[in-house]
Amino acid sequence: MEVTNISVYAGSAHPELSQAIADYLGIPLGKVHHTQFPDGEIFVQFEENVRRADVFLIQPTCKKPNDYLMELLIMIDAARRASAARITAVLPYFGYARQDRKDKPRVPITAKLVANMLTAAGADRIITMDLHSHQIQGFFDIPMDHLYARPVLAPMLKKTLGPDPVVVAPDSGSAKMAMYYCDLLGAGFAVVAKRRLNATTVASSHLVGDVKDKVCVITDDLTSTAGTLCAAAKILKANGAARVYAAVSHCLLDATGKKRLLETPELEQLFVTDAVPIDDTLGGRIKVVSVAPLLGEAIKRIHVGKSVSSLFYPKN
């Protein structure tokens, strides 16, 4: 089907980011009505023509992942039935990504289930950012553009960290991401051995790498209870680090995480993106950088058929 115009619609999860993306593209945010019936069912209606349009639906499936995922599926279904030419689901944060493998008996691989659901609903393409593991891309048989927050976070980190910093992976799973940050920042590398005791508690037992008198930045895809970041910050300080910062792509801090952060002076500041809504009750402890231009530029390039990979590197 021939594609005509580009249309960007917000789900309920993050209207501010959706508006910022539309502003970057210089187009009005599309008109869509979402509501919930008294029994909890979600209803969506596009309030304008989407026939033959190149439709982008913005929905990070965070904080209320079940509601926001279901709403996104319903939006995809509505756009498909309204004859959109192409439907791209834009998930700046892909909820359920941590359930990406069967590492215990009788557990699901929910990230794969979510991929199946998005495809079955009618998504033609996915845009996402900093998946918990790259292999999730293989759960889809439709094109996926996987973006990275590091080109957006790195310039701010460079200014803060000064010369000769150390990038720290807070667990073995985040080592690869940390290595990319090392390249961007011209930094040394260290890694912490982490063991998860339960959903809210971790133990960081060993540190590999020299951090004595160094300014360190812990990098990770997400923080939720802040257990991982705070445990790493403590072990770094105990090993003589001069200052400790953290940079994460997705800030999902819950009440436990906020409390923990406030009670951990070892971690000076947290750099995050607005891929998910950020509540600013932590004041100066959190610095937010917007990924709206990154997502907007990716959408623009996909619409006109240009390369997206040039967005993987910082501008300065």
Ligand code: R5P
């Ligand atoms: C786990 O492997 C992830 O990359 C994060 O390190 C983890 O999910 C963070 O969770 P929390 O903030 O609850 O420790």
